[in-house]
Amino acid sequence: MRRNISKKYAKPLLVLGTLTASLLIVAGCNTDSMEGMDHSNMPGMEQENTNDAGSSGMENMDHSNMPGMSEGAQGSVDVPFEVLTGNSFTLTAQESHLMVNETNMRTAWTFNGTVPGPQLRVQLGEDIEVNLKNELKEPVTIHWHGLPVPNNMDGIPGVTMNAVQPGEVFTYKFKATVPGTYWYHSHQNGVVQVDKGLYGSFVVEDPNEPKADRDYTLVLDEWMEDGEMDHGSMDMDAMNMETDTEAGGNEGHAGMSEMSDMGDPSGMSDAEMMPLMYPIFTANGKSGSSISPLAVKEGETVRIRLVNAGFLSHPLYLQGHDFRVVSTDGQAINNPPPVDGRLLNIAPGERYDIEFIADNPGKWVLEERSKNPGAGGLAIPLVYEGAEGEFTRDTEQRTVLDLTQYGEAAGAQFSLTDAYDLEYTMDLNTESVDGHASYTINGEAFPETDPIMVNEGDLVKVRLVNNSPEDIHPMHLHGHFFQVLSRNGQPVEGSPLIKDTINILPGEEYVIAFKADNTGNWMFHCHDLGHASEGMVTQVNYEGFTPDFSVDPNAGNQPE
Numbered sequence: 001m002r003r004n005i006s007k008k009y010a011k012p013l014l015v016l017g018t019l020t021a022s023l024l025i026v027a028g029c030n031t032d033s034m035e036g037m038d039h040s041n042m043p044g045m046e047q048e049n050t051n052d053a054g055s056s057g058m059e060n061m062d063h064s065n066m067p068g069m070s071e072g073a074q075g076s077v078d079v080p081f082e083v084l085t086g087n088s089f090t091l092t093a094q095e096s097h098l099m100v101n102e103t104n105m106r107t108a109w110t111f112n113g114t115v116p117g118p119q120l121r122v123q124l125g126e127d128i129e130v131n132l133k134n135e136l137k138e139p140v141t142i143h144w145h146g147l148p149v150p151n152n153m154d155g156i157p158g159v160t161m162n163a164v165q166p167g168e169v170f171t172y173k174f175k176a177t178v179p180g181t182y183w184y185h186s187h188q189n190g191v192v193q194v195d196k197g198l199y200g201s202f203v204v205e206d207p208n209e210p211k212a213d214r215d216y217t218l219v220l221d222e223w224m225e226d227g228e229m230d231h232g233s234m235d236m237d238a239m240n241m242e243t244d245t246e247a248g249g250n251e252g253h254a255g256m257s258e259m260s261d262m263g264d265p266s267g268m269s270d271a272e273m274m275p276l277m278y279p280i281f282t283a284n285g286k287s288g289s290s291i292s293p294l295a296v297k298e299g300e301t302v303r304i305r306l307v308n309a310g311f312l313s314h315p316l317y318l319q320g321h322d323f324r325v326v327s328t329d330g331q332a333i334n335n336p337p338p339v340d341g342r343l344l345n346i347a348p349g350e351r352y353d354i355e356f357i358a359d360n361p362g363k364w365v366l367e368e369r370s371k372n373p374g375a376g377g378l379a380i381p382l383v384y385e386g387a388e389g390e391f392t393r394d395t396e397q398r399t400v401l402d403l404t405q406y407g408e409a410a411g412a413q414f415s416l417t418d419a420y421d422l423e424y425t426m427d428l429n430t431e432s433v434d435g436h437a438s439y440t441i442n443g444e445a446f447p448e449t450d451p452i453m454v455n456e457g458d459l460v461k462v463r464l465v466n467n468s469p470e471d472i473h474p475m476h477l478h479g480h481f482f483q484v485l486s487r488n489g490q491p492v493e494g495s496p497l498i499k500d501t502i503n504i505l506p507g508e509e510y511v512i513a514f515k516a517d518n519t520g521n522w523m524f525h526c527h528d529l530g531h532a533s534e535g536m537v538t539q540v541n542y543e544g545f546t547p548d549f550s551v552d553p554n555a556g557n558q559p560e
Helices: 019-027 032-036 270-277 529-533
Strands: 083-085 088-099 105-111 119-123 127-134 143-145 169-175 180-185 199-205 214-223 280-283 294-296 301-308 314-318 324-328 344-346 351-357 363-368 379-384 422-433 436-441 452-454 459-466 473-477 482-487 497-499 501-504 509-515 521-526 537-542
Touching: 119 127, 180 301, 180 351, 199 214, 199 301, 214 294, 270 529, 294 301, 301 344, 324 497, 344 351, 422 452, 422 473, 452 459, 459 501, 501 509, 521 529
Parallel strands: 083 119, 088 127, 119 199, 214 301, 294 379, 422 459, 452 537
Antiparallel strands: 088 105, 127 169, 143 180, 180 199, 214 280, 301 351, 314 344, 314 363, 324 351, 363 379, 422 436, 459 509, 473 501, 473 521, 482 497, 482 509, 521 537
């Protein structure tokens, strides 16, 4: 299909600079421009904690088991993000700079100066208070992805609140009611703001759950080689795609240069184009050799929390170890067996917690196994204490773990044969409208999509069908967990599969069910945020519900 960039579709296409231009950008950063730089992601630097508590703010930082901690330059510690504990936090949205590798610096939008922003690590049952302070020149919000918060705390501009204006502060208040791995991100013009770095991880700890010896968090994302150009409306037919692949320091990857060999890129589908537009894959804001190793000691239990904040799916392979997938989207898998030699695919918006025993000393790697240009840059070293030598990349063909057949069956809330108060079908499709792509639900693009109207207590079954020829749709439901009942007509045979985001490949069909137990107006949308910005959004609205705010027509609310 033919695809042009519309004004609404703000996912950027950039004219990449040559190596000389990139070096000039870096060289031109004088001491004045260093004020907003992400120092925690620079070798040998640490970011000051801006939590409310204490005069220095350091009292609530958990230094004992910092995710991604490793020995950096001159024996210093390279900390990719802060871990803040307690129940009261301040997150400041501000512009900063990010070094994704040794040579590639770009302007980023950050929470507290880092990408990812601080990890908020709280205890089950705590009353949480987060002050969002906006120091950007545009309005922002925070959405608590996967957390079942009250509707007025969900952070959706124009739906649950007005966007927080520059210079203003908004306080989010909610109770941490469900343990697990979640994340937070801006939901104001998300295709731009999340892409620029406005996200972080959120962990709710259950004191009754055994703790691993090592607990790491890896937030995955993708970046363009030149990140200095504004995100805006661009005509793909007029784009000059020529570039020098070394400009971003993304060694060994063709990146955007491949696009110059393909002629007119507007004839490409979104699925084909996006891996070429975003050739730098990162873990915790770093790519390639800049990624901090995960240190382990023989005999330890290791947990890795994986969060996908990007636009693309990432199939990952853990070398040298069997692992168990202990949870998906924060929800436990019943009796998960060891996974040997298979890939774990993590789609946009999804989270997976994996655990393994460190029983194979050496140097290994958790690596991306797709054919995308950026895959070679996403390899997270796993290093045993005292290990020498280098890891070797795996080249074997491997299959992807099927979570609908994983774990042990157990009693579940729903089944395919239950009586439901409401059954609904969502036809997900890609269409061409006025020369550009539109991503539709039942033939309509948001805000023209029909909401799913429910009553409190309703049992709801939804059939999701991906009729897009090539595009993948990771569908995310706000405010609720759902149970996956079947895929392509085959019932789930493993553990009950409870999620908030489901990845649907072209031609696939899933049936899910949930209980309407959280009153409000809730988004249900594709978490490829480019697809959401071009229409693949609907809502689950409760009959008789009235929001507790009035929409401000001057707030610039952009919920997609």
